[in-house]
Amino acid sequence: MKMTGAKILIESLRREGVEDIFGFPGGSVLPVFDALYDASLNLILVRHEQGAAHAADGYARATGKPGVCIATSGPGASNLVTGIATAYMDSIPMIAITGQVKTHLIGNDAFQEADVTGITRSITKHNYLVKDVRELAQTIKNSFHLAQSGRPGPVLIDLPVDVTLAETEFHYPKTHDLRGYKPTLSGHPGQVKKAANLIEQSKRPIIYAGGGVILSGASAELKKLAEKTSIPVTTTLLGLGCFPETHELSLRMLGMHGTVYANHAIMDSDLIIAVGARFDDRVTGRLDAFAPGAKIIHIDIDPSAISKNVKVDIPIVGDARDILLQLNKIVKKPRIKPWLDKVKTWKKKYPLGFKDDNKLRPQYVVEQIYKLTAGKAIITTEVGQNQMWAAQFYKYTKPRTYISSGGLGTMGYGFPAAIGAQVGKPKDIVCDIAGDGSIQMNIQELATAVTQKLPIKIAILNNSYLGMVRQWQELFYNKRYSHTFLKNPDFVKIAEAYGACGIRIERKSEVEKAIKKALGVKDKPVILDFIVEKEENVFPMVPAGEAINRMIGGMA
Amino acid sequence: MKHTFSVQVENKFGVLARIAGLFAARGFNIESLAVSPTNDPSVSNMTIVVNAPDERILEQIKKQLNKLVDTIKVQDLTGENFIDRELVLVKVAVNPKTRPQILEIAQTLEAKIDEAATKDLTLEVVGDQNKIHTLLELLKPFEIKEIVRTGRIAMSRH
């Protein structure tokens, strides 16, 4: 049967199992929106395309399915860019569909033309400009395969209007036709054997787990490895939840704002088992001082991530789950009792903490959210202090429950990501732990959340500052608070104006009641405006360029 | 150190930009780049010569080239047994005194000569890097007006 390009797009998305799309219309996607009018796909209309991209990303992180967003050519497409880059940096499967001007106008500076495949070349795993409707179905098949396989990432499909209007026979291909794309999935058994030997001989081993564990669905195998060997586990920011933080072997997060005990443990280790993590500079601190006595086993699906920052002794390229399954079959428990005792001592000596007095402190707020949601919520975050406190004072026990822009550090990410997460997980409690600065970067999405009746909780840790930047100014720029003070709007009134619920909390004693009230709201978003201590700092902290065991403010 | 890569890629629009972008984004200069179709019309071959400051960066270049979806095969020919050629056109200014000297150089290096102009001679030389190097050394004392090179093309002998 002959179909238009627009219909082919919708039908192909359906075949890929897509149910929800986040988008915003415009001239060059009119044919697609027309086809959506009577399609069974659920389009969530956002108020800014950046919101669509972050929502698709949050949807993907919460559900594991690829997120889909759509925007018109020119400004619509360029508004997606930050969201695509955010997904790219954190390896999130996403399909971004953009309209494009008619093929014969491309390159003519036509109305609302932007070279979107050019602009997004370095922030997508791959992108396509489809110039012939007969190539559309295969392109979509390839895009979904690319987005989800190997090291996942966003794929952009640019669709000129005439292509979506043109007709052709529709057959959805069964497979991709990417001959040059063959990610290594299965780990080399010889390498796995070597790793097992090294683990068995180790005296001070540590598992360092990242977002790759979550992407590969390897949490159960990771736990098995840890329990079988008694090796303690620290995770990156993106790895939060891949190993239960309530587990006695958990050292929680490491790095710039990680726990003192995780940082000491990795620095003193003689073997690092890195799984789906990439030795980012926020984790390693000063590179030439990082874990000087450690051998490194690096499990990663992306060969280019291996030996990029640190020299690796045993690289194992492949899917984390596959490799851990192999490893768990042969690995033997090393003799590490003295090491475990040492780690325990660190844990006792340097717990995470804050001054729990009568003041309304942001850490207390996060702790209360943890308690009152019984640790079961999906937490998204903005960027800055809020993001770090959300990592430190909420304990994550399941993958896909801490959703945050790690690699790009995008302010304005958390709220639209929460929309995506709530659409994908309608039964879960979704809470954006926000800053007063960040929330204003995509606050317009309140309209989306209200329209969709999404009961998202937005907990603003309102310190009247771009707090993380202020913290650096306090510590490293002589308290010269250059342009970081914020004169904020009344967030309660904003919530109400949008038809959401707004609650202001000014005293510690009001926190519990307010959170309970918010949890009781089931049909609209709630803004909790917590007026917290203005100059609270995130500690512990590794100053930029220092070794990660040179932490400041480590002791509570 | 100079490295010669032979890369097979999909013969599609945008592929060259991806390859070039990969180098540009990391601040590396491509020394030479030759692109052409192959016996399979859907495949293009690129010979890329780069100056890699160290091994780690070289490894990254290789891995990043491999990572591109449109890349079919990457060969690092450096250190392998390979055949390489380049074609160079050199326009040299001549006078009655230098003319026979240039013609002699041309003869030694089996260069073809384009004598259409009177004030200069254009030499066309095909050869491996040694030969090209020799040519340019020999012509140094003379007034070179223009040089155009195709860039290296290379093929493994295996």
Ligand SMILES: Cc1ncc(C[n+]2csc(CCOP(=O)(O)OP(=O)(O)O)c2C)c(N)n1
């Ligand atoms: C889009 C964007 N612009 C700038 C920054 C730099 N930046 C990082 S944290 C931060 C402050 C965030 O302030 P707020 O949202 O109030 O969070 P707080 O640190 O106070 O919790 C800024 C400006 C960024 N990460 N993202």
Ligand SMILES: [Mg+2]
């Ligand atoms: Mg703030």
